[in-house]
Amino acid sequence: MFSSKKDVSQEQALDMSRIPAHIAIIMDGNGRWAQKRHLPRVAGHKQGMQTVKTVTMAASDLGVKVLSLYAFSTENWKRPSSEVNYLMQLPIRFFSTFVPDLVKHNVRVMVMGDTTRLPEATQKAVNDAIKDTADCDGMVLNFALNYGSRDEITRAVKQIASEVQDGQLDPANITEQTISDHLMSAPLGELADPDLLIRTSGEERISNFMLWQIGYSELEFVDEHWPDFDGDSLKRAIIDFQGRHRRFGGLVNQ
Ligand code: V0D
Numbered sequence: 001m002f003s004s005k006k007d008v009s010q011e012q013a014l015d016m017s018r019i020p021a022h023i024a025i026i027m028d029g030n031g032r033w034a035q036k037r038h039l040p041r042v043a044g045h046k047q048g049m050q051t052v053k054t055v056t057m058a059a060s061d062l063g064v065k066v067l068s069l070y071a072f073s074t075e076n077w078k079r080p081s082s083e084v085n086y087l088m089q090l091p092i093r094f095f096s097t098f099v100p101d102l103v104k105h106n107v108r109v110m111v112m113g114d115t116t117r118l119p120e121a122t123q124k125a126v127n128d129a130i131k132d133t134a135d136c137d138g139m140v141l142n143f144a145l146n147y148g149s150r151d152e153i154t155r156a157v158k159q160i161a162s163e164v165q166d167g168q169l170d171p172a173n174i175t176e177q178t179i180s181d182h183l184m185s186a187p188l189g190e191l192a193d194p195d196l197l198i199r200t201s202g203e204e205r206i207s208n209f210m211l212w213q214i215g216y217s218e219l220e221f222v223d224e225h226w227p228d229f230d231g232d233s234l235k236r237a238i239i240d241f242q243g244r245h246r247r248f249g250g251l252v253n254q
Pocket of ligand 1: 027030045046048049052070071072087088089090091092094095111126129143145226
């Protein structure tokens with residue numbers, strides 16, 4: 001009641017029959033959140049990891065089918081090595097406490113990106129979590145880790161070219177689906193394309209995230225820094241999404 005944020009309960013209600021199936025989030029603003037509090041940047045990352053848990057559970061409870069989170073881009077290696085080292089511990093810390101909750105909520109972990117370049121212990125934590133949740137058939141928690149979309153598209157083009165060269169694929173038969181099938185999101189099948197992309201912390205950029213897959217996504221830019229984002233923030237973003245008229249480039253009936 002005394003919050004400066006809109007009280008979701010007083011606004012138009014969430015339509016539970018129109019929850020976006022795939023929500024993607026660019027988790028920005030951890031460093032700025034920390035700076036505002038005169039804390040080191042890594043304190044923002046630590047709090048940001050807690051927010052990942054909160055938002056994962058909120059999304060799962062709302063019936064979201066895929067939650068894709070941009071955790072570490074191929075550009076993030078340029079940060080100070082002390083910060084990169086800290087970030088590389090986060091998947092380990094995340095799963096050391098959170099895998100039982102994920103299994104209890106039937107959440108399956110997937111990863112997009114080149115994880116082979118991550119430290120051995122980080123790779124193991126990620127691969128163990130993928131294995132430990134492989135039988136879960138609820139929401140997919142899809143981490144983009146050491147991911148860049150141009151890199152993803154480049155790899156797809158190389159793979160398609162080599163299939164053509166081997167005579168397995170006729171160039172005349174290459175369709176949009178062929179491209180989708182060669183991207184890192186291919187295991188998500190018909191859910192590969194986000195319905196809603198959220199970026200926190202006020203920046204209105206895509207930063208090389210799922211470029212092909214967001215061709216028809218609704219984009220939502222929110223001012224909150226990622227560590228301040230929560231279940232209510234997610235609901236507000238979905239209510240906003242539901243208030244928009246999606247056209248897919250064509251005309252639809254009112
Ligand atoms: C810091 C905000 C969870 C973004 C969230 C290695 C920056 C907290 C993970 C995570 C990070 C990634 C993969 C996985 C399990 C957990 C994570 C990184 C950064 C970069 F399989 N939070 N988180 N990874 N931050």
